[in-house]
Amino acid sequence: MTVLPDDGFSLAAEFPDADHEQWQRLVEGVLRKAGKDAAGPAAEDALSTALEDGITTRPLYTAGDDAHPAGSAGFPGFAPFTRGGTPHGAAVAGWDVRQRHERPDAARTNEAVLADLENGAASVWLAAGETGVPVEDLATALDGVHLDLAPVVLDAGGAFDAAARELLGLFEKRGVAPEAALGRLGADPPGHAARTGRHGDIEEGTAAASELAALCHRSYPNLRAVSVDALPYHEAGASAAQELGCSLATGVLWLRELTGAGLDVDAACGQLEFRYAATADQFLTIAKLRAARRLWSRVAEVCGATGPAGAQRQHAVTSTVMMARRDPWVNMLRTTVASLAAGVGGADAVTVLPFDHALGLPDAFARRIARNTSTILVEESHLGRVVDPAGGSWYVERLTDRLAQAAWAWFQEIERAGGLAAALRGGLLEERIGATWEARRRKLATRREPVTGVSEFPLLGQAAVERDPAPRRPAGGLPVVRRDEAFEALRARSDAHLAATGARPAVFLAALGPAAVHTARAGFAANLFQAGGIEPVHEPVTVDAASAAAAFAASGAAVACICSSDALYAEQAAEVAGALKAAGARRVYLAGRPGEQRETYERAGVDEFVVAGGDAVAVLTGALDRIGVV
DSSP: OOOOOSSSOOTTTTSOOOOHHHHHHHHHHHHHHTTOOOOTHHHHHHTOEEOGGGOEEOSOOOGGGOSSGGGTTOOTTSTTOTTOSSSSTTTTTOOEEEEEEOOSOHHHHHHHHHHHHHTTOOEEEEEBGGGSBOGGGHHHHTTTOOTTTSOEEEEOGGGHHHHHHHHHHHHHHTTOOGGGOOEEEEEOHHHHHHHHOOTTHHHHHHHHHHHHHHHHHHHOTTEEEEEEEOHHHHHTTOOHHHHHHHHHHHHHHHHHHHHHTTOOHHHHHTTEEEEEEEOSOHHHHHHHHHHHHHHHHHHHHHHTOOGGGGOOOEEEEEOSTTOOSSSTTHHHHHHHHHHHHHHHTTOSEEEOOOTTGGGSSOOHHHHHHHHHHHHIIIIISOGGGSSSTTTTOHHHHHHHHHHHHHHHHHHHHHHHTTSHHHHHHHTHHHHHHHHHHHHHHHHHHTTSSOOBTTTBSOOTTOOOOOOOOOOOOOSOSSOOOOTTHHHHHHHHHHHHHHHHHSSOOEEEEEEBSOHHHHHHHHHHHHHHHHHTTOEEEOOSSOBOTTTHHHHHHHHTOSEEEEEOOHHHIIIIIHHHHHHHHHTTOSEEEEESOOGGGHHHHHHHTOOEEEOTTSOHHHHHHHHHHHHTOO
């Protein structure tokens, strides 16, 4: 038996070294088998992925791609804080599990708050004012909450000053010493203006917030007065770099305001907490949070901050843009990945929105799953035990660097436009973010960015999940977008048709040949049409020119889709299309690319070809129109 030495032994010692060119040649071979002719760097480019902000991720990274050679990324707790705002990160107690509450009924909110705090949540994020609990009812909502143990984070929009004063009064009434009071007062006039369009309130609001910040600095060392909330920009469709750039511009606005009100730079930085969205794009979220700390460290340094004052305090919230209203159970998977990314990325506090958030106010089960998501990641998966576990990854370091550069360029553009308030008023933010969302909307429509349970693998027969309505967001301001919005509109048309007629709109799948031949394209077509709420009818399993008309008539459908292989299309598609048209089909689709047979098929009666990468929303909208769905 051979005994392996325990010092300096490499498991790869007897294997020859491989180089980048050898790997590229192997990639070339794989691509040739897939029908793609690419050599050298072009082979690697074929496997690369274009992201927003002009960033491209490659399939392989090496030491030569290290964006931070010789440890220049720093260490946790030291500038530039890329690797963490504190030396210990979440290694001691995990991240702050912060759950959101926005039910206007103060008594019911109190029940939910206490249930969360008793079962794993560490802090309370409480909506107040016009989008939550009435300000005068804060005491009821927080009844039984130990305010010196559980931080309370306010989100009161335009009523932030009144809500903050109410909370400060509550500390005093309950005998909580100023140095023991915990929480965030949530002053955010720029974010409120972004959401509502009330740009004229920014100046007055920042003056009131500056007074609160000065009070906190003097008397409440564990309170922060200001929220630098980037969520309004994310929710309007901003890219990761745009979200970061807007947060930097907002942070600079606050440094100007707070230092102008008499605070020094270190004290001003200490009054800010930054809020970002965490999405199911795991590595992009990790890189975004790391880049955010690096960027803010640079801003703080230039403004004169010293030592740990330049460390950014981060609150990550699972994205509302990614949440789907159909098949909402899939949202549990999305929020799990997003919260994992937020924790790995070094967020100080993480809010996991309940899976039914897009449908209204969550029930007790949804809140329980949300808070337990973080509990499992911290207590069972032990994600907090290693500080910055993604640090040193060539991919993550390079992505962090590219994202930081793109965000800095956008931040500078906002500053050249006069700062965040001027860019909001002048329409720069809405225009540029709108363009970003339009490009992403096209990817969603073509299903190049799939939404599971919505644009891919939908379940038409699933019962709707009903929830109490959530408070309405004030009108105006930047738009609010969701990935599922185009397909949700199609499904709503289908639902209305079902309610009016007792049946969903239907498409007849005219499958040619045996199942082994037509299953792939029949499955593709069924998946496509169900995404628009159109029920596929695949009975009988196979048809031909002689049986297609009768089968179509028996299906009750108004449109049909021919599904099979290219070889059988060449033999039968033209005759079958003619038979379907003669039987009254208002539109005949063919699944697959027609190639040189396009004119032949079109003359025979095929109206449209449905293919992978095509505009699914346009196809489905047209189908519903042809069927007669309002």
